[in-house]
Amino acid sequence: MAKDPQSSALQTSALVERAREGDQRAFEALVDLYKDKIYTYVSRMLHDPVEAQDIAQDTFLRAYQSLPRFRGASSFQTWLYRIASNLVIDSVRRRSRRQAGAVSLDAPVNTEDGELARQIPDERRGPEQLAESTAVQEQVKQAIARLSPKLRPVLVMYDLQGMSYQEIAQALGCPLGTVKSRLFNARAQLEELLEQSQVL
Amino acid sequence: MDCRQCRDVIRTTQSHERDDALCEALSAHCRRCPQCARFAIRTGGLQALLGEPEQQAAPPEFTRGVMAAVSGLDKPARTSWLDRLIGPLRAPAPLVSLRQVTAVAALVLMVATGSLLLQRTLGTRFPTDSPATTIAATTDVADMDKAFLDELVRRHQAAGVVQPLAEDEGMRLVSYNY
Numbered sequence: 001m002a003k004d005p006q007s008s009a010l011q012t013s014a015l016v017e018r019a020r021e022g023d024q025r026a027f028e029a030l031v032d033l034y035k036d037k038i039y040t041y042v043s044r045m046l047h048d049p050v051e052a053q054d055i056a057q058d059t060f061l062r063a064y065q066s067l068p069r070f071r072g073a074s075s076f077q078t079w080l081y082r083i084a085s086n087l088v089i090d091s092v093r094r095r096s097r098r099q100a101g102a103v104s105l106d107a108p109v110n111t112e113d114g115e116l117a118r119q120i121p122d123e124r125r126g127p128e129q130l131a132e133s134t135a136v137q138e139q140v141k142q143a144i145a146r147l148s149p150k151l152r153p154v155l156v157m158y159d160l161q162g163m164s165y166q167e168i169a170q171a172l173g174c175p176l177g178t179v180k181s182r183l184f185n186a187r188a189q190l191e192e193l194l195e196q197s198q199v200l
Numbered sequence: 201m202d203c204r205q206c207r208d209v210i211r212t213t214q215s216h217e218r219d220d221a222l223c224e225a226l227s228a229h230c231r232r233c234p235q236c237a238r239f240a241i242r243t244g245g246l247q248a249l250l251g252e253p254e255q256q257a258a259p260p261e262f263t264r265g266v267m268a269a270v271s272g273l274d275k276p277a278r279t280s281w282l283d284r285l286i287g288p289l290r291a292p293a294p295l296v297s298l299r300q301v302t303a304v305a306a307l308v309l310m311v312a313t314g315s316l317l318l319q320r321t322l323g324t325r326f327p328t329d330s331p332a333t334t335i336a337a338t339t340d341v342a343d344m345d346k347a348f349l350d351e352l353v354r355r356h357q358a359a360g361v362v363q364p365l366a367e368d369e370g371m372r373l374v375s376y377n378y
Contacts, residue, residue, distance in 0.1 A: 024270060031263050039258035053259055060266045065273065136231040137250050159246040162215065191241050200234040
């Protein structure tokens, strides 16, 4: 049976108030209420389950530290999504910087015995996983992960998380019209990426 | 599942309304049919393409990890005694921001100051050599009739006087030029 949205909102409100006063059990209840949604959102954004767990947990940690500043202008869920989106953007930027500073894997390694070819462990998956990894779902997820940082959250929030335009606008801090245009562009870019990888 | 069935399901149901079997069927069809896959993307049916549940479960130790990190922090800053006192009376969110209020207040202050300065300037000074200055009279003018005024002006005009005059029978002329 679907939960009554109004009673859920009241329950969340009460838990938030108690958590603001320092009640950690109330905050734990909030984590249990929203952990699946936030984890799902972050893992769809990053396409990396390990990093997704770290970011999702960090989201709640930041929320706990910022609780005194939460004044209820948006819903608690939207506020969490906002924190998660900012952390995801930071993570993507860090990742881009790491890749920019990468060294050549073909460069030899200097040792006492002279130069040796660099040996990299083969981390490719076995034949079964390889077949699985080429499945359409995997390519779609990779394509989503390749969307630009501005377009990706809108697509994930609307098409996969089921959020409304208003909630997305509040979470991302942009106008309603911008959400709609980004969604349109995101879908077009996704289609293009899937055509390039010959999924479509 | 054929294309028509696939598109009907995508159009008429939302992702949380589809069970696992239906999700898998949609996904399987979209994998084989690029046109339906495109349709799914364009109409917000991306979930059908992914074929996974709308919501994934967080890892089992997730909450424990969060609370362990929280316990390691200082407690969140408690609200001050003033917040506790007026907290229930405070509106949940201000209608306008502090920045907006400050900007409006500054604008009002500027307009008021400007009006005051303008008023003082116009009320006390007239250029003595301007070609069309007015005669500033005291309230006593109200008591004098027009003929008397005209006579005074005529006399001073004849004398070529352009400086402010001394008081003359209760009337004070600032300056004039005809």
